[in-house]
Amino acid sequence: MPAAIDHDARRIALAEVAADLVAAGGAEAATVRAVAAAAGFSTKAVTHYFADKRALMLLTYRHAALGSKARTEASQPAEGGDIAAMLHALLPTDPTVERDWRVWFSFWGMAIADPEFAAEQRTRVRELVGRIGDVLACDPACAHLAADERQPAASALLAALVGIATQVVFDPEAWPAAEQVRAIDSACARIKRQAAPSHPALSQF
Structure with missing residues (x-):
């Protein structure tokens, strides 16, 4: 009896391969043929899961967005919230996060001229703003x-x-991990100063 195939896992694996190709060569590099070759599948096997490159790119973008959601959730304490930790988890300080940013940037370029991709982009941005607001x-x-x-x-x-x-x-050389953290911490500090109540003793002056 043939082994059962986990189709969801196969789709995710193909999205991972596509993400690597996009990160290295832009959206134009992630053709169905190229993804099939990199994954060790036939082109027919890939088109079983994705009707065309457009469908493949859409899932690749969504998969990257889900990865960012998982990272932000894992960054939070059991109780309360930590906005700096959340944003640190989204900084491109490691290869996987940087790869996802490259996927997002490539997708955003496609979304300019594609209403469906533009709608997807708006949805993901609004979701992320909502998550930041919750934290x-x-x-x-x-x-x-x-x-x-x-x-x-x-x-x-x-x-x-x-x-x-x-x-x-x-410009990666100008933005090592420490500089990224410093910059986002400065942005967080501005919000925290905005949030902090004025000192009662100072309110008389």
Whole structure:
């Protein structure tokens, strides 16, 4: 009897192969044929799971997004929240995270002219802003942020993170891991200062 095939695992494995190809050569490098060759499959086997390159890229992007979600969840303490730890987990300080950023950047370029990809991009960004906002609500250092201040603060932190990641990908020598951490910690500190209540003794002056 033939061995059972875990089709979900096979799709994820192909998405991993595609992500590596995108990171190395851009979206144009992740053709169905190239993915099949890198995975050791026939082209027919790959098209069994993906009708075309577009479908393959969509899953690859979603898989990278799920990876970032898992990293942010693992970064959090059992109780409360730690916004700095969450953002540290998303910095491209190791090859896997940097690879995912390269996938995201490639996908964003495709999303400019593709309404479905653009909708996917908006959904993922809104989800990430929401997760950042949830952590801000749980982080004791940000407890004084009003509910209506969290979304703007979360958006500002994501903008800082994307800016750092962009520079790392295109100018890595100028952005070693320590500099990435320093930059995101500065962004977090600005939010925490915004959240901190004024000292009662100083309010008289």
